[in-house]
Amino acid sequence: MSDPADLHEQDRPKSSPRRPVEIEADGGEGEIASINRLLDIDELAAAANALADLHPSDIADLLEQADEERRELLIALLRPQFDAEILTYLSVDLRDEVVERLEPKALAAAVAELDTDDAVDVIQDLDADAQLSILSNLPPEARALVEEGLTYPEYSAGRLMGRQFVSVPEFWTVGGLLDYLRAAATTDDSELPEEFYDIFVVDPMHRVVGSVPLSRVLRAKRGVKLADILHEDIHRIPVTMDQEEVARLFRNYGLVSAPVVDKGGRLLGVITVDDVVDVMEEEAEADLLAMGGVGEDDLYRAVLSTARSRFRWLAFNVVTALISATVINQFTDTIAHVVALAALMPIVASMGGNAGTQALTVAVRALATKELTTSNAARVIGKEVLVGLLNGMALASIVGGITFFWFGHSLMGLIIAGAMIINLICAGLFGGLIPFLLDRMKIDPAVASGVFLTMITDVVGFLAFLGLATLILL
Secondary structure, rough: OHHHHHHOOOOOOOOOOOOOOOOOOOOOOHHHHHHHHHOOOOOOOHHHHHOEEEEEHHHHHHHHHHHHHHEEEHHHHHHHHHOOOOHOOOOOOHHHHHHHHOOOHHHHHHHOOOHHHHHHHHHHHHHHHHHHHHHHHHOHHHHHHHHHHHHHOOHHHHHOOEEOOEEEEOOOOOHHHHHHHHHHHHOOOOOOOOOOEEEEEEOOEEEEEEEEHHHHHHHHOOEEEHHHOOOOOOOOOEEEOOOHHHHHHHHHHOEEEEEEEEEOEEEEEEEEEHHHHHHHHHHHHHHHHHHHHOOOOOOOOHHHHHHHHHHHHHHHHHHHHHHHHHHHHHHHHHHHOHHHHHHHHHHHHHHHHHHHHHHHHHHHHHHHHHOOOOOHHHHHHHHHHHHHHHHHHHHHHHHHHHHHHHOOOOOHHHHHHHHHHHHHHHHHHHHHHHHHHHOOOOOOOOHHHHHHHHHHHHHHHHHHHHHHHHHOOO
C-alpha cells in the first residue's frame, strides 16, 4: 500500500484544468466513484492524480460522503497541494477536522490565495486556536485585510464583501480607463479582481459618486469622460448592513454588484451576486433547520452531542403537549360517555395544525421579503382568517357528513363540523399573527412560530370539540 506522504507535486498533473463533475445517479461511471474505487484497491497515486483534476466543490462532496477513515486518507492525498477553496464548500463542522490535519503554514499559504471575503468566511467559523494558527502564518497584507474583515459584525456586509475592485477618479476618460486596465492586467502583482462587473467612480475623498458597467465602457468612445456615462443612482451598502437586507436589495433591484461603504460614504469593498446567492441559500437553510430544531452540522456530529442539542427543542415540545393533554383531561367524563370522541379528536387538531402551517408559511416569507409590514398587517391577517373560515366551512360539511354516516349520529357530525370551523379560523388568525408579533419583538419567526402555533391549534381544537360535545351531548 502506498504512503500518502510519498505523493509529491511531481506525481500530479499541472496543466489539467479543474472541472465540475457530473455525478451519475447510480454513481457508476462518475469520477468521484472512480476515485473511490481507486482508494478501495490502494491505488493512491492514481487517486491523487484524479483528485488534482477535480473541482474544489466536488472534492468537498467527496470528503463529506466519506467515513472518518477514508476522509483521513483523502486529506493526506490532498495535503501536498491543498486548495483552500475546498474549505469554502465544506460544512462548518468538517472544516475544523480538515484544518486540524493540515500544516499551519501550508494552510495559511492556501488561504492567502483566496479572495478576502472567502478567506474571512473560512476563518470565521473555525475555533480560536485554528484562527490564530492561520492568521499568524498569513502574509502581513493578507492578514491585515482578513483581521479587518473579522472585526465587522457577523452576518454583515463587512463579512460578505470582497476587497478587490476597480475604482477610478471621475475625471478619467474611457480611453484612460481601458489603458489602465490593460496595463494592470499584465503586471505580476496586479490587484485587479479576476471577475468584475462595474467600475466604481470615486471623488478625491474616495467616496463613491457612481458606477459604470463594463458594457457601457466598451460601447463608449475613448474620449468620453466617465463622469458623463456613470450611474449616479446606485445602491451603496453600509458595511454594517445585515446580509439578509443585502440579499433583499439585490433581489429587488436586480443588482449584479454593489459598493460597500463606511459611515462617511468611502468605498471599502464590493459585494457581487454570487456572494448573495450563497447568502440566500444559507438563510433559507438556516430557517428550515431552525424550524425543525436541528443544526447544519448534525449529520457529522457525535451521537451524544447531536442528542444533547436536540433535547431542549424536544423538551419544549413536551411542555406544549402537556398543555394540550391538560385540556383533554378536563373532559374525561365526556369522553367516557361518548367513546367515539376519542377517535375524532385528532382530526380537528390535525386540520387546524395544517391550515395554520399554511398561513404561517405565507406570513414568514412575507416578513422575510418585507411584504408584510405594520401598514398592511391587518389586511393580510384578516385575509387568512377569511380563508380559514371558507376552508373550515367546506371541510366541515365533508367531515360532518362522513361522521354522520360513520357513527349514525347527526349531532356528532354537527359537533365536529363546528369545531373544525372554529379551529381553522383560529389557525388562520394565529398563523398570520404569531410570526408578525415575534418579528416585532425581534425574535426570528421562522424559529419560534411553529411551536406556538401547534400548541394553540391543538388546544383550541380539543377545547372546541370537547366543549361542544359536553354542551350538546351531556
